[in-house]
Amino acid sequence: MNINQYAVYQLKESAELAAYRSRSYQYLTEHHFQVIVQNYQQAYFTKLFTSDTPEMIRKRLEEHRPKNFRGRPFGVGDVIVINQQGEITAYFVDKDSLVVVAGFIRSSSSGILVTLDTKNLFIDGCAGTWMATEECVVESQHFFLMQHEVYKEKAPNVIVDASGKLVSTEIRKGLDEDARKKILDYLHPPLMEKPMNQKPSLHQMEHYQKFYENGEYVRAVESTTEQNYNMIDGCANNLPKPRIINGRESVLDKLRIRQMAREKQKSSQEQSADMERNRK
Incomplete structure (x- = not known):
């Protein structure tokens, strides 16, 4: 079973990006500004309901600010990233529409859906919600140590990849060598030994x-x-x-x-x- 989720990204709080906040997609295009995740930070992360559409999500966020929504008020210039059955689509919130942004998150780059700012993450196979506490890169791929948001240190941590997919459970000592070995096992699962071809009697x-x-x-x-x-x-x-x-x-x-x-x-x-x- 896949758990569908969505996140909201807002421009980072830096002086060089201030001129691009709350701007239309046309303005950013005309000024050759790249709408890519490296320029944004995650402000919200939650579960996607089966009936949800990008338009419904936008309307809901405009009408009511969730308690765990961090950052500036939701609005023009933000990006909604929807992960549905493993397919990730990014929508730029424009004045009167939602613009699909191709390449906002690239799996082959440092662009990722889960970040160290991620909270309220639903992980398939794990009860409750989780927050990121540590990050590591193994073979050019990002992995995150996730802590249970209710039980904290009382519960074992888990590791997820950049898309939020569960990599390993029962992690108790952070991203140590044992944890990295489990990540390597995930990247390179051991091959099943095939029985040698035997001639029929x-x-x-x-x-x-x-x-x-x-x-x-x-x-x-x-x-x-x-x-x-x-x-x-x-x-x-x-x-x-x-x-x-x-x-x-x-x-x-x-x-x-x-x-x-x-x-x-x-x-x-x-x-x-x-x-x-x-x-x-």
């Missing part, structure tokens, strides 16, 4: 398998005439092999051997028929 072999087991398809004839499979040696019923003359098998020898095989097979069939009549 002789009594399980299908007729066609005998041909390939002996290395050449032409031994099909021999496998139909030999009484025992372990006597298949390239010579039907132990008949002689054709001579090699000038690098090629003798055609006359092959014809004689074929005739001998037919006669031997016929004789065997007649003996079987006699034995059957005697039983009756």
Whole structure:
């Protein structure tokens, strides 16, 4: 089960970004300002209801400020980031519309959905809500130590990745070497050992398998005439092999051997028929 969530991002509180606060998307575009997560900080994080749409979220935040909403009042210039079934979409809050911002969060960059400011995070498989306390980077990916917001130090911590997906539980000593090993196990899960291919036992072999087991398809004839499979040696019923003359098998020898095989097979069939009549 995936838990759907959304977050609100606001421009960071820095002097160089002050001129871009509460501006329209057109203004930012005209002034070549990049609407990317590196320029923003998370102000709110909560669960996404099944019926929620970006417009409904905007209206709800404009009408009522949640208690755990941090930062400036919600409004134009903010970005709503929705994580729905693992698909992340960012919406810039413009004056009269919501503008989809492609690349606001890039999984291959330092742009992440979860940050050290994250609070009220729902984690699939973990009860309650969680807040970020530590961060580490392993193989260029961000991971966060999350603490339960109610039980605090009394409950074991957990680790999530940048999208909020659970990585490991029962973390009691922070992001130490043991925790990093668990992250590496998450990144590189151990491969399941495949059983070695075993040749089927002789009594399980299908007729066609005998041909390939002996290395050449032409031994099909021999496998139909030999009484025992372990006597298949390239010579039907132990008949002689054709001579090699000038690098090629003798055609006359092959014809004689074929005739001998037919006669031997016929004789065997007649003996079987006699034995059957005697039983009756």
